[in-house]
Amino acid sequence: MISMPDNPKSNNKKGRSRPSVLRSGFSTGTAAAAAARAALRHLVTGIPAKVIAVRLPSGVYLPVPVAWSKIQGRIASASVIKDGGDDPDITNGAEIRATINLLHSGASKPAILLTAGKGVGLVTKPGLPAATGEPAINPVPRQMLSDNIAIEIRRLESLSPDLNWSNLAVTDNGSLQSGKPVLQLPLYAATEFEGTRSHPNNFSVKVEIEVPRGEELSRHTLNPRLGIIGGISILGTTGIVRPFSNEAYEQTIQAALSVAVSNGCHTAVLSTGGKSERFARQLLPELPAEAFIQIADFFAFSLQQSRLSGISRIIHSVFFGKALKMAQGYPNTHAHTVPLNLDFLAAIARSLNYDADHCRQLNSANTARHALEFIADKGSYDIIESVARRAAAQSAQLAGEGAGIRLLLFDYNGSLLADIK
Structure with a gap:
């Protein structure tokens, strides 16, 4: 905010x-999408990415630097530092992390299972884009996560046609019953991605978004007054932050x-x-x-x-x-x-x-x-x-x-x- x-x-x-040229940056939603793609790529390839080309709502791709990524067992995490350009937003310089693992879907339809980790706010009052009880991750960032994870899956499949996702997926050990709200998003949200491989391996992608300093940063925003507790919101309508917007x-x-x-x-x-x-x-x-x-x-x-x-x-x-x-x-x-x-x-x-x-x-x-x-x-x-x-x-x-x-x-x-x- x-x-x-x-x-x-x-x-x-x-x-x-006023400076004649002000530098644009990218939103927390773009940072989250980049971190999620970086984590998924590292999990599948074993190679950390330095830059992720994030698909924005406009269809344009924006290169976003990755601070770090790591694998622990069949779970991967990645970090992106939000760069707001010359915008004075309090979240400029904040670390946005995504942790990813693949879950066997069983009879369920493959999906993205999105949860909020430390520092991402929880909505407690009506009247906001996210419903009461949901993580404060707005609709456009949710769509960006869906689209970019689908794009990354398509990219990985094109590079490795024999890729067996089942080898990477695990059976959920109860993490989805941890008490945290879970947002279920379509794995292939946009029609242009639906024809890739129709998911023969039947897995879902679990994504947790975390902002380590989010709770501290949120005290300097309108979130407490809006009824968003525990952290910042993951925002963005275009994916780009324009100075003094x-x-x-x-x-x-x-x-x-x-x-x-x-x-x-x-x-x-x-x-x-x-x-x-x-x-x-x-x-x-x-x-x-x-x-x-x-x-x-x-x-x-x-x-x-x-x-x-x-x-x-x-x-x-x-x-x-x-x-x-x-x-x-x-x-x-x-x-x-x-x-x-x-x-x-x-x-x-x-x-x-x-x-x-x-x-x-x-x-x-x-x-x-x-x-x-x-x-x-x-x-x-x-x-x-x-x-x-x-x-x-x-x-x-x-x-x-x-x-x-x-x-x-x-x-x-x-x-x-x-x-x-």
Whole structure:
């Protein structure tokens, strides 16, 4: 999950130059698929792979380095280090492991038997792509595992036409009754793989995905609030992680709203990050944890998705710089998208009959924080209230008819500057 904390200093008028080229990476789902293929290849050939070409949902193949693989008896394990490129995701650099063994299927249809090991979360609340009680491995990574294991089997069979899978398979010793949830996936999930060998040896592939530091990493994500316990989620929709991906954050917001509604919430508290959320929680202790959702800069998107999800009451928790951009009606308030416009603030001051010198000093402030300090020093709190009211009005317009809007505007120390209902 992406973490985007509040950073009032990012509202600098001049802003910072963004690197011209940012490096893409691969998702935890891609890492899991690569590790599973590497383990299967090592089990069958006895030779560790250095790189695995993972088939992405688009049909493109991505080379993924393998950190290590090993065999113990008829079980093989492999490790991939997740490389998120220049994306700030907390899972960047995390180790993703897969352990594989082949099981005689008997009369059962061959399948992939997927379990979550240490550090992969378990879903405990409704409203997520994975059902309650299942490992937090999302649908696309599951499909990628199915496809890539099928591709690896086809590859191994083409290299060794006389390969006898029965020699590698074992009878399950009760591991599937260990109490861990088991996801049964089709062994040949995609039609293009169905014609390979139709599985005369009748075996299933047991795969366990593990993230050694997953539980620790999950504390820095939204997983605990979403009801995912014990570790991180295995995610990805394209298999590729694009730096500062809007799509990834939008999906996080949608998931959080889905969980909130599934847990009976009709009110959503939309904060710009961890700090503004903490202040809102202190002010609204009666609301459940699921109601608090960090939306970063996705102002319009979050309002629209809140209404589509069935949320009827929206509470914003913001700082002054974000409120100023909201008041101007910008759908996204990121500093790289919308530079701070203090002409707008000075115009508000003029409309409230402040003199030219007062307006000039507001317009020449270095940051939103600097402008707020000047306003507070002069006791010009009607300017703050006017900004807050305009921001709430823009929110109501974007949310549409029937939405209940409330806006909490805090200073950077947590004092409530305005409460617009």
